[in-house]
Amino acid sequence: MQQYKTILFDLDGTLTDSAPGILNSVRHACRRLGMDVPDEATLRRFLGPPLPSSFRDYLHLSETDVARAVAAFREYYPEKGIFENEAFPGIPELLHDLKKSGKTVVMATSKPEVFARRIMEHFALADCFDAICGATIDETRTEKAEVVAYALQAAGITDRQNVVMVGDREHDVKGAARNGLPCIGVLYGYGDAVELTAAGAVALAPTVEDLRPLLLG
Structure with missing residues (x-):
């Protein structure tokens, strides 16, 4: 694995x-x-x-x-x-365990970065991330590939070996691919297996518990 x-x-x-x-x-x-x-x-x-x-x-x-x-x-x-939002069950525990295991954890979202940070602070999860990266309010950076590229740069990631994206829609998979990254698709979100597989996801995780071994081994 x-x-x-x-x-x-x-x-x-x-x-x-x-x-x-x-x-x-x-x-x-x-x-x-x-x-x-x-x-x-x-x-x-x-x-x-x-x-x-x-x-x-x-x-x-x-x-x-x-x-x-x-x-x-x-x-x-x-x-x-x-x-009007809540963390999926098991996500807070997964994020904390990833950090404890020494992983670098970065957010790359098409949501404006200022909102993404407020949400993670609201759920007391901001400290789980090495960088929280998102779109700009003025829309100069909105497409997923642009956000992924920005996130890699912001986190100081130059070696893209052993880096993976995790997302629930085809935009995540395609945005990762344009930056030379594989993407694991999650099925508990807003996409489905057909969409994610067609986009090129390297693996599918039906639940957060299924995602855990894919990231932690």
Whole structure:
């Protein structure tokens, strides 16, 4: 079994179940723009991809309305949506055990970094990470591959041997691959086995307990 020394984690759907807060924020944005709130299946497609591309791809908004929708989303999210969220069972213990074992643990999320840090501080998990890296508020860094590259640089990782990404959506797998990294797909989040396998995940973990031996050996 591959022994990984450095683990990059996605956040939403991998470490925390953030769906309620994200979806409520999308609903708020739609109402702000005077739009009908989309059905549940469309809303759930927002879980994982960068926010601007989700408004663009799934609601077919113009660039001007994408900017308005993102701004409206961020009216609700920082005050309420950010805490409509909980760590998946077993994740806090796994993160602590990874640090105790001497692993380098880094977050690489498409969520704005300032929000990611607040969430980890809220759950008293920030100290489990060597670096918490995410997107920028001004959207100059939003795509997963860009975030992964930034996370590697921020954590001072130059040797990409024994480094792995862990995520729940195809964007995590593809973003890792563009940086020469394998990705383990988790099935307890917002993606599924078909999506993750098609994207090229090197292994699948149905539960947090299944993820543990893949990372700790």
